[in-house]
Amino acid sequence: MNAIQNVNGQPLTGGKDASAERQAGKRQDDAPLLSVRDICKFYAPGKGCGDVSFDLYPGEVLGIVGESGSGKSTLLSTLPARLQPDSGQVIYNSAQFGELDLYACDEAERRVLMRSEWGIVHQHARDGLRMNVSAGANIGERLMAVGERHYGSIREKAEEWLTAVEIDTGRIDDRPSQFSGGMQQRLQIARNLVTHPKLIFMDEPTGGLDVSVQARLLDLLRNLVSQLGLSVIIVTHDLAVARLLAHRLMVMRRGEVVETGLTDQVLDDPQHPYTQLLVSSILQN
Amino acid sequence: MSSQLSSQLNKPATQTAGAEGYNFAYLDEQSKRMLRRAMLKAVAIPGYQVPFGGREMPLPHGWGTGGMQLTATVIGEADTLKVIDQGADDTTNAVSIRRFFAKTAGVETTEHTADASLIQTRHRIPERQLRNDQILIYQVPIPEPLRFIEPRETETRKMHALREYGAMQVKLYEDVARFGHIATSYDYPVMVNDRYMMDPSPIPKFDNPKMNQMPALQLFGAGFEKRIYAVPPYTKVMSLDFDDYPFEVQSWEESCSICGSDHSFLDEVIMDDAGNKMFVCSDTDYCRERVEQGFTAENPEGQQGLTPEPNQSQQERKTQDDTKAEEMAP
Numbered sequence: 128m129n130a131i132q133n134v135n136g137q138p139l140t141g142g143k144d145a146s147a148e149r150q151a152g153k154r155q156d157d158a159p160l161l162s163v164r165d166i167c168k169f170y171a172p173g174k175g176c177g178d179v180s181f182d183l184y185p186g187e188v189l190g191i192v193g194e195s196g197s198g199k200s201t202l203l204s205t206l207p208a209r210l211q212p213d214s215g216q217v218i219y220n221s222a223q224f225g226e227l228d229l230y231a232c233d234e235a236e237r238r239v240l241m242r243s244e245w246g247i248v249h250q251h252a253r254d255g256l257r258m259n260v261s262a263g264a265n266i267g268e269r270l271m272a273v274g275e276r277h278y279g280s281i282r283e284k285a286e287e288w289l290t291a292v293e294i295d296t297g298r299i300d301d302r303p304s305q306f307s308g309g310m311q312q313r314l315q316i317a318r319n320l321v322t323h324p325k326l327i328f329m330d331e332p333t334g335g336l337d338v339s340v341q342a343r344l345l346d347l348l349r350n351l352v353s354q355l356g357l358s359v360i361i362v363t364h365d366l367a368v369a370r371l372l373a374h375r376l377m378v379m380r381r382g383e384v385v386e387t388g389l390t391d392q393v394l395d396d397p398q399h400p401y402t403q404l405l406v407s408s409i410l411q412n
Numbered sequence: 413m414s415s416q417l418s419s420q421l422n423k424p425a426t427q428t429a430g431a432e433g434y435n436f437a438y439l440d441e442q443s444k445r446m447l448r449r450a451m452l453k454a455v456a457i458p459g460y461q462v463p464f465g466g467r468e469m470p471l472p473h474g475w476g477t478g479g480m481q482l483t484a485t486v487i488g489e490a491d492t493l494k495v496i497d498q499g500a501d502d503t504t505n506a507v508s509i510r511r512f513f514a515k516t517a518g519v520e521t522t523e524h525t526a527d528a529s530l531i532q533t534r535h536r537i538p539e540r541q542l543r544n545d546q547i548l549i550y551q552v553p554i555p556e557p558l559r560f561i562e563p564r565e566t567e568t569r570k571m572h573a574l575r576e577y578g579a580m581q582v583k584l585y586e587d588v589a590r591f592g593h594i595a596t597s598y599d600y601p602v603m604v605n606d607r608y609m610m611d612p613s614p615i616p617k618f619d620n621p622k623m624n625q626m627p628a629l630q631l632f633g634a635g636f637e638k639r640i641y642a643v644p645p646y647t648k649v650m651s652l653d654f655d656d657y658p659f660e661v662q663s664w665e666e667s668c669s670i671c672g673s674d675h676s677f678l679d680e681v682i683m684d685d686a687g688n689k690m691f692v693c694s695d696t697d698y699c700r701e702r703v704e705q706g707f708t709a710e711n712p713e714g715q716q717g718l719t720p721e722p723n724q725s726q727q728e729r730k731t732q733d734d735t736k737a738e739e740m741a742p
Contacts, residue, residue, distance in 0.1 A: 235574045242578075257561070257582070264585045271585065272578030278588050278654040300589050 158220055160185045160326060160358050161206070166215035168198075168205045169382070176202045176382045179215075185325065188352060188359040190373025190390065192366060192405070198382040199362040203330050206360065207245055208237050222325070242272045246319030250331040252311035255318070256303045262289065262314055263299040269322045288317040292347060309340035313347065320351065329361040333368055345371050366409055370394055378402045437484040437517040443467050447485040447640070451631065454642035459604030460572070461555050466638040476509060476534055478633030479551035482640065483513065483532045486547060486631070492520045494528035499536035499677065499694035506534070525697050535598070537619040539676045539698040542628035544645055550613045552634040555641060557601040557611040577609050580652060588657055597662060603650045604643055612649075618661045618677045623649040666691040671702035672712030 159182035169175035176198030183189055191199045204210045206217060208229045217229040221244060224236055241247070249255040256265055266285040267275075275281055286296045292313040294306075303311050312332060319327060332348065333341040349372060352359055363369055369376055369390060376393040378386040378401065386399040397403045435441065443465075450464040469477040487493065493513050497506035501523040509532060510521045522528050525538040532549045542548060558568045561579045571577070580601055587595040600617035604610045612620060613632060623630065623643060630643040643649060653659040667674035669690040676698060678691040693699035707714045 234570075238570075238574060238576065242576075260582055260586050261589055263589055264582045267585055268579060268582050271581035272576065274578070276581070276655050278585065279656050281585065282589075 157185055159183060160187075160220050161360075162216075162218040163206065164216045164218075166202065166205055166212050166217065168201055168210060168212045168215075170201075173381060174198075176205070176379065179377075179384055181377065181387065183326075183358055183360065185358055186356045187375065188357075188361065188373045190369035190376045191360065191362045191379060192364060192369050192376060193379035194405075195364065197379040199364075199379055200330055201382075202379070203328055203360065203362045207241065207247065207328055209247075219326075242269055243322050244325050246324040246327040248312075248315055248319055248327060248329040248332050250334045252303070252308070252315045255315040256311060258302065258304050261300045261302055262294070262306070265303060265314060265318050266321050269318065273322055284321060288321050289314075291320075291351070292317040293343070309336050309344060312336065312344060316348070316351070320355065320357075323355065324357070326358045326360070329359060331363055331365075332361065333363070333365065341368075348372060366394060366406065378405065431515050431518075434516050436489075437487050437513060438469070439467060439481065439484040443481075444485045447481060450640045451482070451485065451642065454631070454640045455629070455644050457608070458643055458647050459608030459610040459641060461639040461641045464638055464640050466635055469635070470512075471508075473636045474553065476505060476532070476551040477635030478637075478640075479532045479534070479549050479635075480509060480512070480633075481635065482549045482631050482633040483509075483530060484517075486549075487513065487517055487519060487530055489517070489519065491529045492522050492527055494522050494525060494531045494697075495533075496531065496536060496538070496695075496697075497534045499538075499679075500696045502696065523697055524701075525695075535614045535616075536677070536694060537615055537622045539693070539695040540701075541622075542626060544627040546628040548626075548628050548630045550615075550630065550632045552611065552613040552632045552639070553636065554599075555611055555632065555634040555637050555639040557609050572608060575607070577603075580609055581654075584652060584654060584657075588654065594653065594657055594659070600659075601652050603652065605647050606650075609652075610641060610643075610649075616662060616677055617651065617659075620649070620651045620659070621661065625649075664691060667709070667712060668693045668699060669709050671699045671707045672709045673699070673702060673707070674712065 161183040163182070164180050166179045167175075167177040169177060179202055181189065191202065193199050201210065205212050208217070212230065219227045219229050219240070221227050221240060223239065223244070224232070227236065229237060247255065257268065263282060263285040266288050267281040270281050270284060285299060289296050289299060294310055294313060294317070298306070303314055306314060316332070333344055336344060345368060351357065352372070359372070361368070361372055373390045376388060376390045377384050378393065378399065380401045386393060386397065386402045393402060394406055397406045439447075446465055450462045454460065454462045466477070467481060469480050471477055471480065483493070493510060494501070495506040495510040497503040500506060513519055514521050525531065525540045525542075529545060530547050530549065531538065531542075532551070534551045537548065556568055558571055558580060560583055562568050562571065571579070583596065583601070584594050587593070596617065598616045599611060599614045600620055602610050602612050602620060602623065612623060625646050625648065626643070627645050629645055632641045634640075651659040662677070664674075664678045666678065668676065668678060670692055673693055677694045679694045680689055680691055682689050705714060
């Protein structure tokens with residue numbers, strides 16, 4: 128799998144093979160985009176996630192897998208500080224603000240990041256879209272939020288992105304409620320990518336879609352990730368999705384990380400009993 | 413302005429002027445104090461919505477109880493009150509509110525914009541330019557301009573606090589996408605003093621330019637939602653738009669069938685079952701004044717020897733939108 132990388136946090140359209148470099152230990156010039164240290168967020172004992180630490184580098188795709196209730200989604204909401212953790216620290220290397228402690232910084236800064244440098248793709252497209260305004264407005268909203276005030280260029284960019292996610296530009300004035308589930312999901316992705324974020328949080332982006340639509344969406348995502356040099360944290364319980372998209376995997380169970388490693392390594396040579404169970408429970412053909 | 417307001421605040425309440433058994437202007441003095449505090453805050457932060465403890469008024473919510481509470485609070489014995497409803501002095505809502513204050517406060521009322529010191533309005537700004545010694549009080553149904561895009565109050569407050577107004581532009585985008593122009597014709601969102609996004613209440617966007625740098629104090633009361641906001645005199649009020657779709661006000665090919673005005677806001681009135689219609693000034697006082705000055709539909713330039721009154725609201729509009737004002741100019 129080819130990963131495209133940002134050098135010094137600058138977005139690229141072409142790039143080098145990140146994972147190969149990382150394996151060879153050649154990484155020296157860039158700092159991690161996101162450093163997560165000992166994040167704990169429990170709703171009740173055993174419910175939530177605890178002691179999670181990792182570094183995410185520019186251009187890297189990190190998969191978080193595990194069973195339902197293992198704390199994956201909690202972790203994903205806690206990272207961009209949409210939930211306040213019980214303890215822990217997340218340092219984000221922002222292009223606008225420099226190194227930022229996400230839980231200690233101003234909410235205003237986090238919200239600026241949320242609409243410029245980050246994207247959040249929800250499991251249910253309805254949660255991430257404005258269902259009562261047109262597809263074009265959905266894509267244009269982030270542009271307008273960062274100060275774009277020219278209708279013509281908003282429209283142009285919306286059309287560009289609809290094309291990029293394989294939605295007919297003729298549908299630009301239709302509401303998302305008139306779209307199929309797969310189209311809604313793709314629209315949600317376009318809406319997030321329009322401001323060229325550096326980091327995307329995805330929660331089960333293929334959940335609830337049929338397999339052929341899933342395959343196309345995954346293909347699209349993989350292309351976009353490599354073209355734009357995005358860093359992605361993707362939560363999924365589908366190991367096939369993880370294998371296809373993620374460079375690195377984190378396996379969670381009962382709120383704790385039980386195994387981490389390169390995707391192929393974790394899936395082909397699982398060490399922890401739970402990971403072994405998880406891998407062996409996929410239908411083999 | 414502050415001296416103007418504080419002179420109102422310090423006016424002692426008397427039992428003599430109003431109706432027997434009621435406090436002056438109906439509201440009790442403690443409620444007025446609370447409202448005045450909210451009002452002072454609103455004036456100090458132009459465009460910011462200040463919550464207040466809404467009181468029951470002897471009128472259903474949605475009939476102007478917000479505006480009435482403000483009027484009851486700022487009104488003094490020396491005031492002259494004018495109440496308009498969609499520009500007209502003689503509609504049910506206007507008549508009953510005017511009579512309410514005539515009864516409970518014993519103040520003088522008038523239909524003449526120039527003679528009023530206090531004007532409570534529902535959905536119009538008078539055509540005649542207001543003065544620095546006048547107060548305009550709006551009745552507001554929905555004070556939150558961002559409500560269309562964000563239903564959560566906690567979130568809209570945060571958006572105001574952080575000046576996250578990009579989402580508001582979505583509404584205008586939808587208009588242009590669907591109709592080819594910004595079709596929002598009333599309740600048109602404005603930016604006050606380059607800081608707060610404000611809902612101007614459902615006045616036609618024709619009136620938006622009048623809010624900019626208006627000499628009179630503008631107070632907004634939402635009875636249902638229990639919010640007060642204000643625009644102090646001579647404050648910048650700009651309407652939102654796109655760079656390539658600038659803000660424009662309505663214009664008519666017709667002119668008023670009574671006074672011949674071609675520059676005021678016109679109401680379309682259906683005359684019979686055959687669909688015949690006429691256009692008349694929405695501001696009845698302005699229309700009457702013009703007729704008194706000798707303007708008629710047949711003679712829109714006015715009688716000889718009478719010079720038309722300079723329309724200052726036109727000049728005002730020019731500062732906001734030169735191109736449009738030129739088109740509209742008589």
